[in-house]
Amino acid sequence: MAISRKAKDSVIRIAFLVTALSSIVALGLIMLYLFLEGVPLFEHVSVSDFLFGHLWYPTSDPPDFGIFPLIVASVAVTLVSSAMAIPLGVMTAIYLAEIAGPKTRGFFKPVVELLAALPSVVIGFFGMVVVAPFLQEALDLATGLNLFNASLMLAFMSVPTICSVSEDAIYSVPAELKEASLALGATHWETIARVILPASLSGISTAIILGMSRAIGETMVVLMVAGGAAMIPNSLFSPVRPMPSSIAAEMAEAPFRGDHYYALFAIGIVLFLFTLLFNIIADHISEKHKQVGAATL
């Protein structure tokens, strides 16, 4: 009896292990199928022409499959949105973790969570209908659908990520560090700037990278708001076509298993590798600088 109970338990244990592996299996399958459907493009187009070609005319004859302007656009919207989202996200995190009382905190935390929950299509719609005409009018632009508008909308999508991960990092700084600093006569702000922030820097870096990863992969906002011109932007207000928006906009019209179809999957590979890189860096930082009590500082 005792043995069968034991046997049953180890079978169950293995069943759970197999289920837990499903995430890895899914990730592996995603990679496999991106490559299966993307790599055939490179029978006709060289990898360097694909990555560094300046012309993206997938439907003309002969077609051009250069995604350099798309990569530049993705990097540009990510950087500009980060420039807005990082200060906003980190400062909000400091406010929530260090300054706000329990009541204010209880109010603002759900606000940040709800901001994270807003469907991206609604944010894109808002950017199209409200922000674009406003920018066009106020700055006398040819179009309000541009790099700046997309970055602004993306910023509000990455703030919640940056904020919640940074807040956790700030929160987990050991209390004795803070108390020691205060006991030496530092003000609360001096303690934050010179003790708490340095101690939580690795967590905040992780937060920033995750926020950027969110911004580079976000689709609906750039599809609706970035303007869609596959050109290297020459100003903050140029219309651009980041990688996700090309995939989403063109898949419906790309002939099944034609070069255009393969090219869109190949863009998917590039996008996937970008976010994979971001996530591995983030994981590496948080793993390497794991804070295990005050003594490790």
Next chain:
Amino acid sequence: MTTIPVSASKSARNTTQKVMWSLFGASSIINLTALLIICSFVLINGLPAISWTFLTEAPRDSMTAGGIWPCILGTIILSLGTMVVSFPLGVASAIYLNEYATPGKVVRIIRLGISNLAGVPSVVFGLFGLAFFVTFFGMGVSILAGILTLGILVLPVIIGTAEEALKSVPQTYREASLGLGATKWQTIRLVVLPAAMPGMLTGAILGLSRAAGETAAIMFTASVFFTPYLPASVFDSVMALPYHVYVLATAGTEIEKTRPLQYGTSLVLIVLVLGMNLVAILLRARLQKRR
């Protein structure tokens, strides 16, 4: 790091602190303002479009009039179906990670997989669903392909919240059960899971709302521009709220004319998604209070 002159007078240092405090407070208020502006914009413009017929009828006249019932139904089916796929998988993964696994290489790799899965862009999920479920398994653009794709997409959310819930079950519960002679599985099934269930439900609601608001992952796998029929089986394609907003706002021939429909659809979507999130937040707050 800039050095703060320690010789500065106490009052100057306090002023610096006050200035910084108001900056930090202001940034929180900017977030609040952004949320309020977007919500009130959708609410004010969308409310006039909402009527009983808008919620219960199908689109008419090439989608320039009529209602959005097929989209509401489609979104409900897709998000509930997603949970059917994702909830058991996610909870079981969390049980393994929190109850069975001992720290080591396997756990480390599984966790790396989960965090990377969480970082995969939704449009890439869409591509994968198209290549794997729609094409390779021959499911076509269908509810089934959509819920399987979305199921993988929300898996990290479910695992994260389920683990959180398992962690909050006091260790003494487990020890008491094991001490009475129960096996590990009996302990998990009869003691740990019931105690963790409310927390896991919070995660399920968050997963539902994530699936309901997702567009890019379903645009190649489950949802279509327009279909005159309500779905009869899981192999039919559906209309969905987020995709409908996108289609009306960008691809229609009469974008200006359908503005009221766009606002109305956005409002229904936002109420659905934020409503579920609020329920989850309130549920969690009650759970924390009870502890």
